[in-house]
Amino acid sequence: MAYSFLEIEKKWQKYWDDHQTFKVADDTAKQKLYILDMFPYPSGSGLHVGHPEGYTATDIYTRFKRMNGFNVLHPMGWDAFGLPAERYAMQTGIHPSITTQQNIATFKRQIKMLGLSYDWSREVNTTDPKYYKWTQWIFLKIYNSWYDPKLDKARPISELLIPHDLSEKEKYDYVTKHRLSYLAEMPVNWCPELGTVLANEEVDEWVSKGYTVERRAMRQWMLRITAYAERLENDLADLNWPPGILEMQRNWIGRSEGAEADFAIAGSNKSIRVFTTRADTMFGATYMVLAPEHPLVDEITTPEQKKIVDDYRNQAKMKSELDRIAMEKNKTGVFTGAYAVNPATKKNIPIWIADYVIITYGTGAIMAVPGHDERDYEFAKQFNLPIVEVVSGGDISKEAYTGDGSAVNSANDEISLNGLVTEDAKLRMAEWLEKKGLGKRSINYKLRDWLFSRQRYWGEPFPLIYLEDGTVKDLRESDLPILLPESKSYKPSDTGESALATIPEWVNTTDPATGKPARRETHTMPQWAGSCWYYLRYIDPDNDKEFISKEKEKYWMPIDLYVGGAEHAVLHLLYARFWHKVLYDLGYLSTKEPFRRLINQGTILGEDGQKMSKSRGNVVNPDDVVSEYGTDAMRLFEMFMGPLVDTKPWSTHGVEGVYRFLNRVWRMIVDENNAIHPTIKDIPISGDDERFIHQTIKKVTLDLEGMNFNTAISQMMIFVNEFLNRDVKPRCMMETFVLLLSPFAPHIAEELWQKLGHSSSLAYEKWPRYDESKAAVSTIEMVVQVNGKVRSKFPVAVDMDEEILRKLVLDDENVKRHIDGKQIVKLVVVKNKLVSIVVK
RNA sequence: GCCGGGGUGGCGAAACUGGUAGACGCACAGGACUUAAAAUCCUGUUUUCCGCAAGGAGAGUGUCGGUUCGAUUCCGAUCCCCGGCACCA
Numbered sequence: 001m002a003y004s005f006l007e008i009e010k011k012w013q014k015y016w017d018d019h020q021t022f023k024v025a026d027d028t029a030k031q032k033l034y035i036l037d038m039f040p041y042p043s044g045s046g047l048h049v050g051h052p053e054g055y056t057a058t059d060i061y062t063r064f065k066r067m068n069g070f071n072v073l074h075p076m077g078w079d080a081f082g083l084p085a086e087r088y089a090m091q092t093g094i095h096p097s098i099t100t101q102q103n104i105a106t107f108k109r110q111i112k113m114l115g116l117s118y119d120w121s122r123e124v125n126t127t128d129p130k131y132y133k134w135t136q137w138i139f140l141k142i143y144n145s146w147y148d149p150k151l152d153k154a155r156p157i158s159e160l161l162i163p164h165d166l167s168e169k170e171k172y173d174y175v176t177k178h179r180l181s182y183l184a185e186m187p188v189n190w191c192p193e194l195g196t197v198l199a200n201e202e203v204d205e206w207v208s209k210g211y212t213v214e215r216r217a218m219r220q221w222m223l224r225i226t227a228y229a230e231r232l233e234n235d236l237a238d239l240n241w242p243p244g245i246l247e248m249q250r251n252w253i254g255r256s257e258g259a260e261a262d263f264a265i266a267g268s269n270k271s272i273r274v275f276t277t278r279a280d281t282m283f284g285a286t287y288m289v290l291a292p293e294h295p296l297v298d299e300i301t302t303p304e305q306k307k308i309v310d311d312y313r314n315q316a317k318m319k320s321e322l323d324r325i326a327m328e329k330n331k332t333g334v335f336t337g338a339y340a341v342n343p344a345t346k347k348n349i350p351i352w353i354a355d356y357v358i359i360t361y362g363t364g365a366i367m368a369v370p371g372h373d374e375r376d377y378e379f380a381k382q383f384n385l386p387i388v389e390v391v392s393g394g395d396i397s398k399e400a401y402t403g404d405g406s407a408v409n410s411a412n413d414e415i416s417l418n419g420l421v422t423e424d425a426k427l428r429m430a431e432w433l434e435k436k437g438l439g440k441r442s443i444n445y446k447l448r449d450w451l452f453s454r455q456r457y458w459g460e461p462f463p464l465i466y467l468e469d470g471t472v473k474d475l476r477e478s479d480l481p482i483l484l485p486e487s488k489s490y491k492p493s494d495t496g497e498s499a500l501a502t503i504p505e506w507v508n509t510t511d512p513a514t515g516k517p518a519r520r521e522t523h524t525m526p527q528w529a530g531s532c533w534y535y536l537r538y539i540d541p542d543n544d545k546e547f548i549s550k551e552k553e554k555y556w557m558p559i560d561l562y563v564g565g566a567e568h569a570v571l572h573l574l575y576a577r578f579w580h581k582v583l584y585d586l587g588y589l590s591t592k593e594p595f596r597r598l599i600n601q602g603t604i605l606g607e608d609g610q611k612m613s614k615s616r617g618n619v620v621n622p623d624d625v626v627s628e629y630g631t632d633a634m635r636l637f638e639m640f641m642g643p644l645v646d647t648k649p650w651s652t653h654g655v656e657g658v659y660r661f662l663n664r665v666w667r668m669i670v671d672e673n674n675a676i677h678p679t680i681k682d683i684p685i686s687g688d689d690e691r692f693i694h695q696t697i698k699k700v701t702l703d704l705e706g707m708n709f710n711t712a713i714s715q716m717m718i719f720v721n722e723f724l725n726r727d728v729k730p731r732c733m734m735e736t737f738v739l740l741l742s743p744f745a746p747h748i749a750e751e752l753w754q755k756l757g758h759s760s761s762l763a764y765e766k767w768p769r770y771d772e773s774k775a776a777v778s779t780i781e782m783v784v785q786v787n788g789k790v791r792s793k794f795p796v797a798v799d800m801d802e803e804i805l806r807k808l809v810l811d812d813e814n815v816k817r818h819i820d821g822k823q824i825v826k827l828v829v830v831k832n833k834l835v836s837i838v839v840k
Numbered sequence: 841g842c843c844g845g846g847g848u849g850g851c852g853a854a855a856c857u858g859g860u861a862g863a864c865g866c867a868c869a870g871g872a873c874u875u876a877a878a879a880u881c882c883u884g885u886u887u888u889c890c891g892c893a894a895g896g897a898g899a900g901u902g903u904c905g906g907u908u909c910g911a912u913u914c915c916g917a918u919c920c921c922c923g924g925c926a927c928c929a
Contacts, residue, residue, distance in 0.1 A: 002879085244844045248924060251843065256928075276929060289929095331927085354927095361928045368929085374841095375927055446928050566923070603923095640865070642853060645845095647922070651852065657865050660880095667880090711854070714864035721864090725881085783860045788910050789898095790860055814896090828909055833859055838909050 003666040005630030009747040013115055021763050022074070022117040026552055030071035034556050035062050036535055036595075038564025038572075039077045039124075041527075042103035043084060047110040048612060049620045049638070049650060054563045054601040056635045057644050057707065059116045061561065063743035064704045066117075067767040073556055074117060075538040077124035078104050079531050083199065086458040089490040096458040096490070100127055110622060115631050115746055117763070122541045126530030127458075131537065133481030134547040135529050136463040139181070140474055142582055143464075146178035147227035154180060154227075154585035172471055180224045180582065183472070186451055188496070190216035196492040197455040214318060218496065221453040221462065221523060225578045229253055229445040232577055240597040242645070245569045252570045254446025259430045261439030263288060263367065265300055266339040266348050272296060275362030275444050278372065279433065280417060280425035282344040283410040284390035285367035286380070288351045289333065291359035292316040300351060302337025309334055309353060316355045331356055331379045342367070343438050344412060344429075354379065362444050371396045391422060450575065452526060457490050457499040459524030465511060466519045479512050482520070497522045531572055532579040535559055535594060550588070558591045566600040573598075599707070602647040604638075609649045620650050632745035633659040639709035639744060661717055662748055665741065668724045669734055669752050676755050680729045692722065693733050694775035697768045700740045709744070716741060731756065736768045783834035784809050786818040802829055809835045 016022060035058050040051060055076075062074040078100075085096035085103075104125065111118075124131055145154040160178055162171055176182065189198040193211050203213050225232075233253045236246050258277035265271060272288060290297055292313045301309045312334045333354025342349050356375055357366055370380035370387040377400035380387050387396055390410045394401020404422035411418050415432045417425040433439035453462070461482045463475040475482065485506040493501040501507060501522040511518045533547070539556045540548045573595070580594045605611055606618025613619065625634045636658040642648045671677045685693065696719050703712035719737060723729055735756055742749035742762055753762045777798065782805070784792040792814045796805065806827070809815055815837070822839035829835050 242845090244923085247844055251925065254928065258929080274929080278929080356927045356929095358928065363929095366929050373929070375929075378927095444928080569924075640852085646853095647846095648852065651866070653866050654852065661865085663880095710852090711864080714854075717864055781860075785859085785910070788908095793860070817896095826909055828859095830859060830910095834910090836859080836909050 002663055003670070003748065005632060005662075005748070006627075008751045009115065009631050012747045012750045013112065015750070015761065016115075016117070016763075019761065020121075021761055022119050023121055024071060024073055024119045026555060027071050028555050030069070032073065032556055033062075033065050033070045033561075034073045034535075034559045035065070035561045036074075036538075036559050036563070037076065038562070038568060039079050039531070039534060040107060041079045041082055042100065042107040044088070044099070044103055046103075046106050047622050049622050049625070050565075050604045050612070051111075052114050052622055052634065053604055053638050053644070054565070055111065055114065055116055056638050057599075057601060057709065058561065058563050059114075060635075060639065060709060060743040061704065061707065063117055063746065063763065064767065066763060067739070067743070067765060069766075073122075073538065074119060075122040075124075076111065076116070076118040076120070077122075077534055077538065078107070078126065079527065079534070080104060080125055080127040081459050081530055082527050083202075083456070083458075086456060086490055089458070093488070093490075095486070097127060113626055113631060114622070114635065117746070122538045124534055124537045124541055126460075126534065129481045129483055130544070132460045132530065134537065135460050135525065135533070136480050136482060137477060137547060138533060138579065138583065139460075139525065139529070140463055140477070140480075141586055141588075142223060142579070143179055143181040143474055145180045145582065145586065147180060147224065152231070154582050156586065176472070180227065181452065182222055182224065183219050184222050184449075185217045186220045186222070187215040188218045188220070188455070189213050190496060195494050195496070197496050199454075216496070218455075220451055221521075223450040223452045223578075225450045225575075226445060226447055228578050228581055229255070229447045230443075231581060232447075232574065233445075235577075235581075235593055239593060239595070241595075242598065242600060245566070245573075245598060245600065248569050249574060252447065252574065254444075256444050256446075258442060258444065259426075259433060259439055260363065260442040261343065261367070261433050263340040263343060265296075265351070266341055268300070270296065270299065272340055272351070272365050273363045273439075274365050274367045275442060276367060278369065278422075278426070279429040279439075280407055280410075280420075280422055281369040281372045281390050282342070282367065282429055283407075283417070284369040284371045284388045285342050285344070285349065286370060286386045286388055287349045287368045288340050289357045289366050289368050289376075289379070290336075290351065290353045291357040291364040292353050292355055293359040294353070294364045296365075297336065297353055300336055300338035305335060305337035309336055312353060331375070331382055333379065333383070335383075343433070343436070344410070344415075346412065350385070352379075352383070360448050361446065370400065372401055374400045374402060376400070390417075450578075452529075453521075453523035454526050455492060455496055455498045456524050457484070457487065457492075459526065460529055461500070461524055462521040464521040465509065466521070467511065468517060472521075473511060473518070476513060493522075498524060500524070528572065528575045532576045533583075535562075535576075536589075548588070550590075553588075554590050557589065558594055558596045560596055562595040562598045563601060565603075569600065600645060602643075602645050604641075605647060605649040607650050607652065612650075625655060629655050629659040630662070630747075632748050633662055636662065636713060636744050640713045642710055644707055644709065658713075661720065662745060664720050664724050665737075665745075665748065666752070668720055668729070669738070670755055676757075677729070679727055680731050680734055680756075682731050683728065685730050685733060689730065689733065690774055691777065692719075693736055694770045697736065697740065697770035698772075698775050701767070701770065704743065713744065716744075738762070739765055739768050780832050782809075784812060784815050785834060785836045786815060787838060788836070791815050791818050798832055805829065805835065809837070 037055050037058050062072050065072050080100045085099045088099055089096045126132060144157045146157055146160050148155045157175060157179060160175060162174055166174060189203050191198050191206055191211050191213050198206060198213060207213055233250060233255050236249055256277050258275055259279040260273055260275050262271040262273050331354060333352045336351045336353060338351045339348040340351050368376040370376040370385060371389045372391055388409060389396045390407060391401060391405040392408050393403055393405030407417035407420050407425045417428055420428060430441050461484060463480060463482050465473050465475065467473055485503050487499055487503055490499045492498055507520050507522060509518055509520055510516060536548045540552045543549055576594060580589065583589045584592055606616060608618050610616055610618060622634060633655055637655045640658055641654065669677055669680065696715055699715040700712045738749050738752045738756065739762060750762060779795045779797055781793050782796045783790055792812045819837060819839050824837060825840050826838040
């Protein structure tokens with residue numbers, strides 16, 4: 001007869017709710033731990049089995065740490081702004097907040113069903129005005145800050161020194177230019193048929209449906225994350241994150257060391273600045289390339305070339321990023337008619353424009369060294385430009401040589417790099433450039449400023465207004481939150497702005513400070529905004545005076561463990577780190593980095609080993625699993641499948657396996673009449689059993705500490721295999737076992753704990769201790785190898801005297817057979833492990 | 841192409857800082873209980889060869905090579921799979 005998990009799980013979930021078992025106080029006398037799950041986007045389709053994997057892992061760890069006396073903060077909430085709800089609203093006219101609430105209700109029901117020990121009194125929801133008021137508030141802090149390169153930190157804009165001889169207008173412009181949030185013309189994916197702007201990830205979908213998508217410039221809010229590039233990179237060093245994720249962040253930030261140099265334009269007093277990581281190859285620069293958007297293009301283009309240059313620039317503008325990628329490596333470009341002077345060779349070299357040079361990286365211009373750069377090589381071949389070898393080691397008649405080597409053909413009357421290895425040549429060249437005032441060493445980052453506005457309804461409104469004179473004004477803290485208005489239609493306006501622009505009562509407003517007419521910003525913030533700081537709000541969710549109190553922040557931060565999917569490895573984590581650093585600079589936070597330790601759980605695949613998807617029909621619904629086998633079985637199985645970080649396929653049979661295990665656990669302690677099993681007796685533990693229980697405690701404890709849940713479960717299975725059919729089971733061993741099991745399968749554990757005679761929850765029971773000496777074994781199996789092959793095994797006492805052991809080994813029948821008539825060359829004894837004999 | 845992670849039975853996996861490869865679970869096979877089935881329990885299960893058996897011998901952690909008394913573990917080369925990035929000068 002199977003144990004009635006339905007009843008038991010319901011009973012204990014209600015108990016935990018009624019007793020607020022998992023509500024956590026800001027008890028500064030206790031040692032804290034902050035264990036966080038990445039909060040989900042509550043989609044309409046509900047939870048899939050991938051979600052509970054990470055949630056279960058942190059829940060087990062949380063319960064374990066609680067039993068070890070830690071004060072654990074373990075909250076959950078909702079990242080609820082987002083496109084699907086808005087799209088649904090466009091189709092149905094139902095307000096996104098209604099669908100969002102419904103979806104949250106579904107998610108919450110499913111998550112509660114899993115028996116996760118969250119402190120629900122701290123639940124946050126990014127779409128709740130009480131929450132997004134503070135998202136807007138943080139935006140204002142960012143907006144009203146500037147980055148002081150001298151102190152290397154953000155400071156309030158009020159502390160920005162403004163040159164005093166400026167007009168009001170100039171002052172405004174000066175300040176605007178320094179803010180960490182600024183307006184810029186940025187290209188968006190415009191779809192004329194839909195009359196809307198598409199997110200990058202949507203482009204594919206609509207293009208494949210036959211819609212056109214073009215690039216169109218639009219004024220957008222940007223966040224100056226690039227000011228933090230260096231710190232975002234450096235501070236990665238102190239984080240306990242998976243090496244792969246650290247690497248991805250580093251690549252994304254993309255620091256590269258090199259030099260900047262000025263190339264004079266022939267027949268002009270202007271020059272073009274380039275960034276290069278290979279200053280040593282400057283003698284091989286045979287032409288230059290500007291990005292099509294480079295501001296100097298208009299000035300330098302000769303009249304004869306004007307038409308083709310303009311054509312090329314227009315073409316480039318129309319190309320979406322996707323097109324550019326689709327072009328692969330087919331290089332295009334046109335000659336501007338102008339020449340620059342290579343500062344090293346003093347020769348005139350042609351200036352081209354080509355879209356393989358990107359305006360947003362470096363200076364938007366390059367010196368092209370076709371001999372030693374693959375892209376330049378290809379371009380030079382295509383347009384018949386000269387290729388010169390300046391680093392030996394390759395064969396430039398066949399391909400570009402990008403490796404190191406010694407410099408050749410690299411001398412003028414002031415400097416010679418010839419014979420120097422690449423590393424030294426770079427240095428020498430940079431020194432020469434610096435001395436001549438032609439350039440300097442420099443560091444560049446791939447990281448670009450963050451495009452922070454979206455043309456959407458369902459997002460946080462910006463707390464900004466436009467005055468009649470065209471200037472931007474930030475609203476006051478007391479004006480927050482700026483609420484999303486009710487709307488009948490969620491269709492974007494035909495200008496590409498969000499539906500907010502179609503609501504005149506909302507858009508047209510007055511400046512609350514002066515009463516003057518104003519227009520609201522109709523863009524909204526991206527979904528990232530709410531998730532950039534939610535982990536802080538959990539700490540102080542009901543505070544209506546501050547986004548977080550300083551004392552509470554000091555106690556709870558940083559997050560000791562953060563678990564979530566690797567899909568957020570770059571953007572979410574980078575953006576959150578950036579906001580965190582701004583708030584840190586401004587004195588609101590005590591920690592430089594929010595997430596001290598990060599773990600990415602692996603993906604759970606379908607039973608067929610493929611990624612779960614509706615179209616494949618291999619999606620497993622946790623509701624079904626739970627109703628058939630119970631939550632405890634589901635939790636246990638997800639942890640038993642394999643290491644948390646691995647990708648692994650679902651298996652229904654596997655769930656049955658752990659379900660059987662739970663039934664065995666039940667039958668070990670409870671008899672057919674649902675009473676405590678008569679074999680359980682209050683008796684002292686014998687030697688072997690004592691050792692066994694200490695070994696079990698040790699294994700489970702250490703595995704929990706290392707989050708090796710699968711092997712901890714194995715050990716518990718071994719325990720049950722041993723004890724299930726014993727005639728006499730010491731009660732204290734059963735109690736210890738139940739405590740060990742409880743983080744994994746809390747419902748059945750609570751029920752068994754009660755059966756064993758306890759009246760309250762075991763959630764705060766003391767975690768069992770093990771004694772190293774009691775876990776130690778007295779005999780071990782000694783292995784004997786002859787020439788590397790196992791020839792015999794026999795039990796011996798631990799720490800046996802080596803002489804006696806040798807004798808024992810050489811007397812062994814099978815060992816004798818293999819060494820008889822041969823000479824022993826060597827005999828290695830590895831204490832308490834094996835004896836290895838080498839014979840000839 | 842570049843960066844990162846990984847290749848162990850029929851399957852999910854385990855193996856401490858180099859020391860018995862395959863714990864635990866699944867699946868499968870045989871048996872017990874049962875009128876029967878389910879459930880449960882017991883036994884076996886990397887593979888090849890010798891043996892009725894107890895047992896013994898050989899091969900084996902993607903592939904090839906190296907270091908070592910001994911390598912899943914360390915080193916070098918190579919193939920394959922997964923994830924990320926993608927003209928970043």
